[in-house]
Amino acid sequence: MKKSEFFFGQDIISLDQFNRKSVEKVFATASIIKKTSAKKLLKILQGKVVGLLFFEPSTRTFSSNCAAVKRLGGQTIEYQNPLLTSSVVKGETIEDTTKMIEQYCDAIVMRHPIVGTLKKVADVADIPVINAGDGIGEHPTQALLDMYTIYEKHKRLNNLKGLMVGDLLNGRTVHSLIRGLSIFPNNTIYLLSPKQLRLSEKDLEEAKRRKIKLVEIKSLDEIPPDCHFWYWTRVQKERFSDKQEYEKLKLSFILTKKLVDEKAGKNTLLMHPLPRVGEIETAVDSDQRAVYLTTEPKNGMYVRMALLKLILEK
Amino acid sequence: MKKSEFFFGQDIISLDQFNRKSVEKVFATASIIKKTSAKKLLKILQGKVVGLLFFEPSTRTFSSNCAAVKRLGGQTIEYQNPLLTSSVVKGETIEDTTKMIEQYCDAIVMRHPIVGTLKKVADVADIPVINAGDGIGEHPTQALLDMYTIYEKHKRLNNLKGLMVGDLLNGRTVHSLIRGLSIFPNNTIYLLSPKQLRLSEKDLEEAKRRKIKLVEIKSLDEIPPDCHFWYWTRVQKERFSDKQEYEKLKLSFILTKKLVDEKAGKNTLLMHPLPRVGEIETAVDSDQRAVYLTTEPKNGMYVRMALLKLILEK
Amino acid sequence: MKKSEFFFGQDIISLDQFNRKSVEKVFATASIIKKTSAKKLLKILQGKVVGLLFFEPSTRTFSSNCAAVKRLGGQTIEYQNPLLTSSVVKGETIEDTTKMIEQYCDAIVMRHPIVGTLKKVADVADIPVINAGDGIGEHPTQALLDMYTIYEKHKRLNNLKGLMVGDLLNGRTVHSLIRGLSIFPNNTIYLLSPKQLRLSEKDLEEAKRRKIKLVEIKSLDEIPPDCHFWYWTRVQKERFSDKQEYEKLKLSFILTKKLVDEKAGKNTLLMHPLPRVGEIETAVDSDQRAVYLTTEPKNGMYVRMALLKLILEK
Numbered sequence: 001m002k003k004s005e006f007f008f009g010q011d012i013i014s015l016d017q018f019n020r021k022s023v024e025k026v027f028a029t030a031s032i033i034k035k036t037s038a039k040k041l042l043k044i045l046q047g048k049v050v051g052l053l054f055f056e057p058s059t060r061t062f063s064s065n066c067a068a069v070k071r072l073g074g075q076t077i078e079y080q081n082p083l084l085t086s087s088v089v090k091g092e093t094i095e096d097t098t099k100m101i102e103q104y105c106d107a108i109v110m111r112h113p114i115v116g117t118l119k120k121v122a123d124v125a126d127i128p129v130i131n132a133g134d135g136i137g138e139h140p141t142q143a144l145l146d147m148y149t150i151y152e153k154h155k156r157l158n159n160l161k162g163l164m165v166g167d168l169l170n171g172r173t174v175h176s177l178i179r180g181l182s183i184f185p186n187n188t189i190y191l192l193s194p195k196q197l198r199l200s201e202k203d204l205e206e207a208k209r210r211k212i213k214l215v216e217i218k219s220l221d222e223i224p225p226d227c228h229f230w231y232w233t234r235v236q237k238e239r240f241s242d243k244q245e246y247e248k249l250k251l252s253f254i255l256t257k258k259l260v261d262e263k264a265g266k267n268t269l270l271m272h273p274l275p276r277v278g279e280i281e282t283a284v285d286s287d288q289r290a291v292y293l294t295t296e297p298k299n300g301m302y303v304r305m306a307l308l309k310l311i312l313e314k
Numbered sequence: 315m316k317k318s319e320f321f322f323g324q325d326i327i328s329l330d331q332f333n334r335k336s337v338e339k340v341f342a343t344a345s346i347i348k349k350t351s352a353k354k355l356l357k358i359l360q361g362k363v364v365g366l367l368f369f370e371p372s373t374r375t376f377s378s379n380c381a382a383v384k385r386l387g388g389q390t391i392e393y394q395n396p397l398l399t400s401s402v403v404k405g406e407t408i409e410d411t412t413k414m415i416e417q418y419c420d421a422i423v424m425r426h427p428i429v430g431t432l433k434k435v436a437d438v439a440d441i442p443v444i445n446a447g448d449g450i451g452e453h454p455t456q457a458l459l460d461m462y463t464i465y466e467k468h469k470r471l472n473n474l475k476g477l478m479v480g481d482l483l484n485g486r487t488v489h490s491l492i493r494g495l496s497i498f499p500n501n502t503i504y505l506l507s508p509k510q511l512r513l514s515e516k517d518l519e520e521a522k523r524r525k526i527k528l529v530e531i532k533s534l535d536e537i538p539p540d541c542h543f544w545y546w547t548r549v550q551k552e553r554f555s556d557k558q559e560y561e562k563l564k565l566s567f568i569l570t571k572k573l574v575d576e577k578a579g580k581n582t583l584l585m586h587p588l589p590r591v592g593e594i595e596t597a598v599d600s601d602q603r604a605v606y607l608t609t610e611p612k613n614g615m616y617v618r619m620a621l622l623k624l625i626l627e628k
Numbered sequence: 629m630k631k632s633e634f635f636f637g638q639d640i641i642s643l644d645q646f647n648r649k650s651v652e653k654v655f656a657t658a659s660i661i662k663k664t665s666a667k668k669l670l671k672i673l674q675g676k677v678v679g680l681l682f683f684e685p686s687t688r689t690f691s692s693n694c695a696a697v698k699r700l701g702g703q704t705i706e707y708q709n710p711l712l713t714s715s716v717v718k719g720e721t722i723e724d725t726t727k728m729i730e731q732y733c734d735a736i737v738m739r740h741p742i743v744g745t746l747k748k749v750a751d752v753a754d755i756p757v758i759n760a761g762d763g764i765g766e767h768p769t770q771a772l773l774d775m776y777t778i779y780e781k782h783k784r785l786n787n788l789k790g791l792m793v794g795d796l797l798n799g800r801t802v803h804s805l806i807r808g809l810s811i812f813p814n815n816t817i818y819l820l821s822p823k824q825l826r827l828s829e830k831d832l833e834e835a836k837r838r839k840i841k842l843v844e845i846k847s848l849d850e851i852p853p854d855c856h857f858w859y860w861t862r863v864q865k866e867r868f869s870d871k872q873e874y875e876k877l878k879l880s881f882i883l884t885k886k887l888v889d890e891k892a893g894k895n896t897l898l899m900h901p902l903p904r905v906g907e908i909e910t911a912v913d914s915d916q917r918a919v920y921l922t923t924e925p926k927n928g929m930y931v932r933m934a935l936l937k938l939i940l941e942k
Contacts, residue, residue, distance in 0.1 A: 038361030047666030049695050060414055063391050067363050067418035070389035075698035077691045078392075078706075092687075092903035095910075096921065100688055100902060103926040104695035274414060275406035282409075293410065298417040352675030374728055377705045381677050381732035384703035392706075588728060589720035596723075607724065612731040 007310035011122040012130045015140045015179045023157070023183060027148050029306035030299070038071065044309050045074030051105040053079045053097075054132070055112045060274060061132050061142075064297065065109045068304035074312075077104060095124045102127045107312055110134075128311045130304075136172055141307065142273060143176035145300040146231070149291060152299070153269055154228050157184040163223055165253055166233030166279065168193040169200060173273040174233060178203075182210035190224060191216045194249045197239060220252065226265035230255070232272045232292075234279050250279075257283040264289060271296060321624035325436040326444045329454045329493045337471070337497060341462050343620035344613070352385065358623050359388030365419040367393045367411075368446070369426045374588060375446050375456075378611065379423045382618035388626075391418060409438045416441045421626055424448075442625045444618075450486055455621065456587060457490035459614040460545070463605060466613070467583055468542050471498040477537055479567055480547030480593065482507040483514060487587040488547060492517075496524035504538060505530045508563045511553060534566065540579035544569070546586045546606075548593050571597040578603060585610060635938035639750040640758045643768045643807045651785070651811060655776050657934035658927070666699065672937050673702030679733040681707045681725075682760070683740045688902060689760050689770075692925065693737045696932035702940075705732060723752045730755045735940055738762075756939045758932075764800055769935065770901060771804035773928040774859070777919060780927070781897055782856050785812040791851055793881055794861030794907065796821040797828060801901040802861060806831075810838035818852060819844045822877045825867060848880065854893035858883070860900045860920075862907050878907075885911040892917060899924060 007022070018026075033041065050069045054062050062080060069076050094112070098121045102108060109130045110121055115137035122129040133139040151157050160181065168174050168191055181187045191199055191214055198216065199207075207214045217223065223230075232255050240246035260270065272280055272292035284290050321336070332340075347355065364383045368376050376394060383390050408426070412435050416422060423444045424435055429451035436443040447453040465471050474495065482488050482505055495501045505513055505528055512530065513521075521528045531537065537544075546569050554560035574584065586594055586606035598604050635650070646654075661669065678697045682690050690708060697704050722740070726749045730736060737758045738749055743765035750757040761767040779785050788809065796802050796819055809815045819827055819842055826844065827835075835842050845851065851858075860883050868874035888898065900908055900920035912918050 042361055047670055047699070049698055051691070059393070059411065063365070063393075063415055063418050066391050070363055070391075071361070077694050077698075079687070079691075091905040096903060097687065099921040100925050101691055103922065104691050104929050275410060277405040293413040294417065297414050301418050356675055373707070373725065377679070377707075377729055377732050380705050384677055384705075385675070589724060591719040607727040608731065611728050615732050 007307070008312075008314065009128055010311060011125075011128055012140055012307055012311070013118050013122050014131070014138050015143055015176055015183075018140075018144075018180075018183060020183055023144070023147065023180075026144060026303065026306050026310065027151055029310055030148055030302040031152070033305050033309065034302050041071055041305075042073030044313055045069060045072035048074040048106040048312055049077060049104060050074050050308070051077045051079075051101050051108045051110075053101065053108060053110045054081065055079075055110070056133075057081060058111055058133070060297065060300075061111060061139075064300045065130075065132060065304055067301050068308055071301070072305055072308060074106075074308070077101070094121060098125050098129075107308070130307065130311075133172070136170065139172050139176055141300070141304055142173050143180040144307075145296065145303045146173070146177050146271065146273070147180045148303050149271065149296050149299045150229050150269060152295075153267065157181065158186050160184075160187045160228045161190075161224065161226070162187070163190045163192065163227045163230045164233070165192045165230065165255075166235050167197045167239065168233075169197045170236070170239065171233045171273075174199075174231070175203060177231065178207055178212060178214070179210070182207065182212035185211070188213040188215060190222075190227070192218070192220070192223070192253070194235060194253070197235065220259060220263065223263045225263070227268050229269040229271055230264065232270070232276075232280060234277060253279060255280040255284055257281055257287075260284055260287060260289070321621070322626075322628065323442055324625060325439075325442055326454055326621055326625070327432050327436050328445070328452050329457055329490055329497075332454075332458075332494075332497060334497055337458070337461065337494075340458060340617065340620050340624065341465055343624055344462055344616040345466075347619050347623065348616050355385055355619075356387030358627055359383060359386035359420075362388040362420040362626055363391060363418060364388050364622070365391045365393075365415050365422045365424075367415065367422060367424045368395065369393075369424070370447075371395060372425055372447070374611065374614075375425060375453075378614045379444075379446060379618055381615050382622055385615070386619055386622060388420075388622070391415070408435060412439050412443075421622070444621060444625070447486070450484065453486050453490055455614070455618055456487050457494040458621075459610065459617045460487070460491050460585065460587070461494045462617050463585065463610050463613045464543050464583060466609075467581065471495065472500050474498075474501045474542045475504075475538065475540070476501070476543045476545060477504045477506065477541045478545045478547070479506045479569075480549050481511045481553065482547075483511045484550070484553065485547045485587075488513075488545070489517060491545065492521055492526060492528070493524070496521065496526035499525070502527040502529060504536075504541070506532070506534070506537070506567070508549060508567070511549065534573060534577070537577045539577070541582050543583040543585055544578065546584070546590075546594060548591060567593060569594040569598055571595055571601075574598055574601055574603070635935070636940075636942065637756055638939060639753075639756055640768055640935055640939070641746050641750050642759070642766050643771055643804055643811075646768075646772075646808075646811060648811055651772070651775065651808075654772060654931065654934050654938065655779055657938055658776055658930040659780070661933050661937065662930050669699055669933075670701030672941055673697060673700035676702040676734040676940055677705060677732060678702055678936070679705045679707075679729050679736045679738075681729065681736060681738045682709065683707075683738070684761075685709060686739055686761070688925065688928075689739060689767075692928045693758075693760060693932055695929050696936055699929070700933055700936060702734075702936070705729070722749060726753050726757075735936070758935065758939075761800070764798065767800050767804055769928070769932055770801050771808040772935075773924065773931045774801070774805050774899060774901070775808045776931050777899065777924050777927045778857050778897060780923075781895065785809065786814050788812075788815045788856045789818075789852065789854070790815070790857045790859060791818045791820065791855045792859045792861070793820045793883075794863050795825045795867065796861075797825040798864070798867065799861045799901075802827075802859070803831060805859065806835055806840060806842070807838070810835065810840035813839070816841040816843060818850075818855070820846070820848070820851070820881070822863060822881070825863065848887060848891070851891045853891070855896050857897040857899055858892065860898070860904075860908060862905060881907060883908040883912055885909055885915075888912055888915060888917070 111132040115135040118131040118134045270290040425446040429449040432445040432448045584604040739760040743763035746759040746762045898918040
């Protein structure tokens with residue numbers, strides 16, 4: 001898992017493996033794939049089998065990876081919730097499951113509820129392993145797809161001004177995106193959240209060390225003009241002991257048509273990792289700048305195709 | 315969703331989209347596919363990905379669609395019961411799930427427990443959507459496969475005399491088949507059911523409007539000779555408050571070897587949408603006219619292949 | 629299901645179908661497949677669809693068969709635990725499910741919890757059926773993969789000396805392997821188990837009839853030198869009414885590094901059908917002779933590929 005611009009045979013476990021050059025390599029590959037005809041792509045993973053082992057539900061990430069493998073001409077062995085239907089029930093360790101499944105596959109994409117599992121899996125596996133999210137740990141491909149979406153629009157990943165809203169304390173995608181953007185110089189992120197859900201001191205410290213500028217703001221009024229992107233996330237009810245306070249705060253963090261009209265710039269990307277449950281008005285969906293239901297998931301597939309190609313194609 | 319004999323890019327949501335010409339186009343396409351070699355078929359959906367989203371269990375329809383896509387060289391993203399394993403659990407709307415999944419796919423085949431869902435899904439989706447059954451609503455591909463099976467045998471879909479037996483009140487496949495046969499002129503259907511499970515007045519009215527002739531009969535003795543098909547369905551125990559009455563009636567509606575010998579014509583197709591649970595004696599299975607376990611499911615696959623080809627192949 | 633070295637169109641239900649010649653044919657085919665390039669293999673099942681119907685959880689056997697079909701260029705219709713998600717819930721018989729699914733497929737691979745089901749299924753099906761384990765009945769492909777692993781190492785399946793340890797009473801894989809090795813002359817198996825879990829008198833009788841020599845031993849000390857293989861299995865806690873006795877015995881039947889160093893020969897294969905839950909120390913995993921996590925599952929895939937090729941390729 002060392003930093004490298006060369007991917008063949010490697011695991012993708014953490015965003016920390018990436019440097020500027022390797023991120024750009026992934027994005028250049030994704031852009032080429034996006035322009036290649038469906039039939040030509042089928043040669044890239046022809047004869048390859050990828051294990052999709054999802055030990056936790058995930059419509060989006062599962063489907064996206066499944067499509068990525070198949071659009072490259074590869075085949076899949078699929079497990080959704082194997083905790084219910086597998087040897088794991090009989091008490092098999094994740095290491096043994098990994099060793100077994102890798103006899104049948106050329107690569108493994110795994111999601112697991114427990115932080116750190118993917119590192120363990122990559123250590124025992126002789127074939128490449130891609131982290132599709134482990135607990136509240138990392139979800140590197142999500143960050144890469146968000147970064148790619150910004151990059152595709154603004155043609156760069158440095159000198160950006162972004163806004164992140166919602167549950168910044170617990171949001172795995174928020175943490176990963178901050179980490180990803182810190183690979184590039186001179187980025188500033190404005191942070192807006194209920195005070196119970198602020199980014200932790202530890203995360204703020206780490207950002208400082210990584211030289212990405214974070215600016216906490218207190219209300220929608222303080223959103224600076226002409227952000228390159230707004231990254232919205234869900235404020236989860238279950239995080240509040242005081243439900244009345246939740247109900248009051250909730251309304252302060254809804255992305256409305258009105259807010260977009262007043263505060264978004266002409267080129268501000270409206271982003272959200274999904275699923276959303278009310279924190280973006282559906283009236284915003286048809287706005288040209290809204291990419292959460294369209295370009296973001298689509299790019300997720302292309303970024304995953306790029307990673308699979310780089311890892312598996314000689 | 316307008317009536318048309320041209321299918322490319324269209325949704326298949328309701329039988330009402332079809333006219334005589336478009337039905338015949340589907341059947342002609344199915345017949346060609348049936349005669350084409352397995353390897354040649356693989357080119358038709360090469361490089362295409364179809365989402366099979368089944369929000370309700372269905373061995374038969376799921377497998378049939380899965381085989382249809384794969385025999386045409388396409389690939390699938392499969393969800394069985396995603397209510398248990400997906401973003402839907404987190405409260406995502408069916409519209410958002412649709413928008414997301416369509417970023418990865420070229421078409422969606424969906425089954426859903428709630429009537430009208432497929433219309434909603436087709437409205438938000440930019441890719442073609444096929445209704446694989448929504449609640450007690452429509453199941454257009456089932457009707458088409460039944461019609462194709464009759465058409466293949468009798469070389470026409472007009473001037474037919476058919477019999478429908480069992481639960482005519484609740485049977486979705488019965489309603490769809492009556493609707494489908496009403497597209498063609500001069501058909502007569504004899505209806506036989508327990509009186510609690512008669513076709514509703516509304517359905518009888520609608521049939522009259524559609525100019526298909528329905529004739530209710532009261533016992534197996536009244537079955538007319540030389541029907542072109544018998545369409546048997548299950549009488550469900552749970553529809554009866556008086557279980558003794560159920561037990562008594564049940565026996566009046568079993569398709570026995572004896573009944574076939576006495577009442578079926580030489581060319582009467584013996585049909586059933588399956589699964590059966592006792593209402594057809596297994597002794598009937600080996601009768602040459604019995605198609606419920608063989609030709610009917612097989613044709614289901616070919617009709618679905620035809621629809622996918624027409625919708626997706628330029 | 630007659631004995632034959634010619635497989636095309638046949639079912640694989642029981643090891644009793646095999647003779648020396650047909651076993652060698654499978655192994656020769658597996659060895660060729662092992663050496664063939666991934667892309668060339670894709671032609672073998674091109675255009676074919678195989679139904680994987682698993683009415684019981686099985687990560688290993690399911691994945692192995694799935695990979696086998698796909699590496700040969702075939703496609704799958706997959707059911708895991710269809711008892712929960714299918715027509716079976718509505719009361720459909722296994723015969724009807726089989727007839728229906730075979731309309732979509734070129735072959736069926738089935739696992740079922742009830743002994744004898746696969747025989748029944750093969751009898752009604754017009755396409756080839758492969759038994760992937762039915763209850764405590766047979767699991768012929770597991771035995772074949774174990775035999776192939778021994779054959780590949782020792783270049784023969786006669787004149788072997790092997791050891792089997794653990795639950796010999798209930799272990800389906802143990803029974804199948806004894807039966808499989810009895811096809812070849814002059815083999816001797818040493819048996820070591822807690823006395824509650826000895827091979828049954830009936831099984832011992834049958835072995836005698838089959839002319840394979842079985843020798844019961846009473847402790848690890850009695851393991852003879854230079855065995856060709858050690859076949860370890862799990863001692864299941866739930867088989868003991870006296871839990872204290874279980875705890876005591878358990879330790880007598882653990883495959884430790886120390887035991888390997890003291891008692892295994894230079895060429896003794898260390899085998900286990902998996903999953904293991906503690907009865908082999910992980911320290912043994914890296915021993916060159918340990919094949920349970922690597923060669924054994926890998927060969928499982930190749931043997932299944934060989935069977936599919938022989939059955940389906942003209």
